Amino acid sequence: MTAVAEEQVPARERTTSERIVRFLNKTPIHVALGIIALIWLAPTIGLFVTSFRPRSDIQVTGWWESFLQFRFTLANYSEVLSGQGMLQAFINTLLIAVPSTLIPVALASMAAYAFSWLHFPFRDGLFLLVVALLMIPVQVAFIPLLKLFAPTGLLNSYGAIWLTHTAFALPFGIFLLRNFFITLPRDLIEAARIDGSSTIGIFRTIVVPLSVPAIAAYGIFQFLWVWNDLLMALVFVQDGSQWPMTKAIQNLLSQYGTEWHLLAAGAFLLMAVPLIVFFSLQRYFVQGLLAGSVK
Amino acid sequence: MTAGPADETLNRLPLGPVKPTPRPAGRRYDKSTLLFLGVPGLLMAVFLVYPTIYTIALSFNRGRRGEFTEWVGFQHYINLLTGDKSFLDVTTFPPEGAIWNNLLWAVFYTSLVIFLGLIVAVLASRVRYESAIKAVVFLPMAIAATALAIIWNFVYAPDANIGLLNAILDPLTQQGISWLGNPSLVNAALIAAGVWGSVGFATVILSAALKSIPSEILEAARVDGATERQVFFGIIIPMVSLPISVLAVTLLVNVVKLFDLIYVLTNGGPGVKSRVIAFTMYFESIPGGQFGRGAAVAVIMLILLLPIMAYNIRRFRSSRVT
Structure with a gap:
């Protein structure tokens, strides 16, 4: 809190010794933050390092000792990708995640537009229903949807999981995007209407282009949500050859619990895409997650 | 995309409720509503609303194979809360x-x-x-x-x-x-x-x-x-x-x-020691095939989330009062 006060003082030239004293005054803070950073980084770094260590080394020394030996290999990755079918699982995850992101993004944008700029009977009541649906846990859908999908064969394709992910993503997407669409300038939309634009035209040429950041935040949130999902895949993907990475890795753990080299490489492959998204699109990602806190 | 304007728009992303637009006097309802709301509405009705009602009803039924075979009242709930040590002891x-x-x-x-x-x-x-x-x-x-x-x-x-x-x-x-x-x-x-x-x-x-x-x-x-x-x-x-x-x-x-x-790290174990409600729901219904009982667990989850649902709705409604 004193930091806030200090920043108010106009900066003047400081000597090196003054800077050192200032830094030392904060030593307890730096130490505490160093410990925090260590606790949050060490487990992940451990997994990363382990994934590159030869199997024989993993069994006899800890990953923290590997910097002395300095023997690293890509063998774990090639074994898990080809031998354990993780490449197929990676592709399956993509095949599940991309449609399960694009469809809800498109549909939620349309519905959110209706709820924010169109006028129809029971609009506010229906929106309250959407807000209520936000809290429905996926568990209530398992039994009825399994029964519904069983005769259609959708459980042996990705149809079932696409539809279920989409439906459960819609309330949140509609809620988030409607709240954003409402903040768009009314004059702009009224002017377009007077100029003769159709509702579809206004949606396509004004609402969507002006809302790209919000739509992107929702899209990234949804993509990572589906990418990281295990539960829906357990229930709605029944063909083992179509399992996503989360299920493949859980399977790896329950079958070969002590094959650490495979687990580490597999888990890191699962983390790779979210980490890339996180580092490249951090701003949207954090914003999407914050907004997603209502989900 | 440039950083500046994107930042500005992102900061406008409302994290809370926002007031809706009132219908201007004399304007009629939009005919194109169905075009925008039809598909998402149908999906939510079929995959969210219908399953919720189905599961609530099933939780009062024997529920073999997920079908309505025999009405059992609160039997599943009573069994779960008093007779199942892995659920509540x-x-x-x-x-x-x-x-x-x-x-x-x-x-x-x-x-x-x-x-x-x-x-x-x-x-x-x-x-x-x-x-x-x-x-x-x-x-x-x-x-x-x-x-x-x-x-x-x-x-x-x-x-x-x-x-x-x-x-x-x-x-x-x-x-x-x-x-x-x-x-x-x-x-x-x-x-x-x-x-x-x-x-x-x-x-x-x-x-x-x-x-x-x-x-x-x-x-x-x-x-x-x-x-x-x-x-x-x-x-x-x-x-x-x-x-x-x-x-x-x-x-x-x-x-x-x-x-x-829980599912990945311990599978509810050792024994049943680390089970949680959502784990029990999955375990009873999917590998266990106890659909009526699983439905009752899902309804218990829903009941636990109801206060939060009410809180969200109240927060939203209170923002509409000008």
Whole structure:
């Protein structure tokens, strides 16, 4: 809190010794933050390092000792990708995640537009229903949807999981995007209407282009949500050859619990895409997650 | 996309309720509504509303093969709450079972995440590398609970050559502790892994809340002779109480829906010691085939989430009153 006060003082030239004293005054803070950073980084770094260590080394020394030996290999990755079918699982995850992101993004944008700029009977009541649906846990859908999908064969394709992910993503997407669409300038939309634009035209040429950041935040949130999902895949993907990475890795753990080299490489492959998204699109990602806190 | 305008629009992303547009007098209803709302509405009706009603009804039925075979009233609920020690066992002290474990999570996970999140937010605000620290702590939010489970499976491994925790404690204990295999440690170990995964979320929310406190207010209080203690408890804590309560609600929702971490790390074990409600729901219905019973567990989850649903609706409605 004193930091806030200090920043108010106009900066003047400081000597090196003054800077050192200032830094030392904060030593307890730096130490505490160093410990925090260590606790949050060490487990992940451990997994990363382990994934590159030869199997024989993993069994006899800890990953923290590997910097002395300095023997690293890509063998774990090639074994898990080809031998354990993780490449197929990676592709399956993509095949599940991309449609399960694009469809809800498109549909939620349309519905959110209706709820924010169109006028129809029971609009506010229906929106309250959407807000209520936000809290429905996926568990209530398992039994009825399994029964519904069983005769259609959708459980042996990705149809079932696409539809279920989409439906459960819609309330949140509609809620988030409607709240954003409402903040768009009314004059702009009224002017377009007077100029003769159709509702579809206004949606396509004004609402969507002006809302790209919000739509992107929702899209990234949804993509990572589906990418990281295990539960829906357990229930709605029944063909083992179509399992996503989360299920493949859980399977790896329950079958070969002590094959650490495979687990580490597999888990890191699962983390790779979210980490890339996180580092490249951090701003949207954090914003999407914050907004997603209502989900 | 340029950084500036994108930032500005992102900052406009409302995190709370917003007032809707009133219908202008004399304007008629839009005919194209169905075009925009038809498909999403149908999907939500078929895949959300219908299953919810079906599951509630099924929970009062024998529910063999998920069909309505025989009305049994509250039988599944009574069996779960009084006859199933893996779901709720109040004959021991402390009590055990999935419901009790969820309660442990609700108390310890929620309070620890908020407490640590506040500490990291306050400490980080005093150094120049604030954003780096926040990114490091936030990182686990990006990865799958499955990956988080694997990471902690390594940390908790009894073998001191694999398990970081046992390697650190080795000089003291001389033998590997089976954190996840010991019935009296397993829930604490799981909650610690869960806390590790969520502190970053709390840090980001609380850090933003702390920054939104106008510095003039803090200045004025200090000029008037308030101590740092008084400033913290008298101004800062009251001003972040709303973000904290929203955060607590979010974390409690996480607790009710908690599944992946438990399923991957312990599969509810050892025995049934670390089961939670969402785990029981999956276990009873999908591998177990006990659809009526599973439906009752799902309804219990729904009931636990109802207060939060009501809170959201009330927050939304109150914003409409001008």
